[in-house]
Amino acid sequence: xxxxxCVLGIVVxxxxxxxxxxxxxxxxxxxxxxxxxxxxxxxxxxxxxxxxVVRPFVAWLxxxxxxxxxxxxxxxxxxxxxxxxxxxxLEAKIPVIFEVLGxxxxxxxxxxxxPHREIQYFHLKAVEDRWQIVGPQLPPHVGRQRLADxxxxxxxxxxxxxxxxxxxSLIQQLERNNKKDTQK
Numbered sequence: 001x002x003x004x005x006c007v008l009g010i011v012v013x014x015x016x017x018x019x020x021x022x023x024x025x026x027x028x029x030x031x032x033x034x035x036x037x038x039x040x041x042x043x044x045x046x047x048x049x050x051x052x053v054v055r056p057f058v059a060w061l062x063x064x065x066x067x068x069x070x071x072x073x074x075x076x077x078x079x080x081x082x083x084x085x086x087x088x089x090l091e092a093k094i095p096v097i098f099e100v101l102g103x104x105x106x107x108x109x110x111x112x113x114x115p116h117r118e119i120q121y122f123h124l125k126a127v128e129d130r131w132q133i134v135g136p137q138l139p140p141h142v143g144r145q146r147l148a149d150x151x152x153x154x155x156x157x158x159x160x161x162x163x164x165x166x167x168x169s170l171i172q173q174l175e176r177n178n179k180k181d182t183q184k
Contacts, residue, residue: 095119152167
């Protein structure tokens with residue numbers, strides 16, 4: 001129940017805070033990117049119905065079903081324009097640095113630890129009078145605690161005993177890895 005309330009809170013918070021960012025081309029395009037990444041880290045793209053919260057920020061019309069979730073501790077949008085790839089007057093690729101912890105695979109209900117730094121260039125472009133992210137369309141990049149909460153919710157709602165056990169094991173693994181990281 002708590003996980004469901006958390007998901008609803010994220011969707012409501014995300015929707016209510018959209019008005020603070022208009023995405024107008026007169027604004028800094030990194031604002032759109034920051035908002036999108038913040039919502040992604042909070043898990044809004046984990047479910048088909050909640051991804052609509054980020055819809056105003058992206059050019060694509062649907063979210064594919066992802067077989068994995070990239071687990072991150074943090075991200076950094078590079079706001080130094082000299083490090084951007086300028087493609088035109090109203091178009092650029094802006095680098096984002098992710099601190100990746102690993103990946104969770106839905107089908108096998110497994111978590112693979114793979115700490116590394118990942119750099120992705122997000123292509124932003126003026127579409128009509130607003131900035132939009134036109135690519136790349138990456139799998140969700142979610143914080144570990146948010147993912148653990150989501151997996152807990154999935155375990156509660158899973159009817160099959162075998163997958164329930166797998167989800168429980170995954171939760172324990174995520175929590176163990178979280179404790180290891182906080183002890184460093």
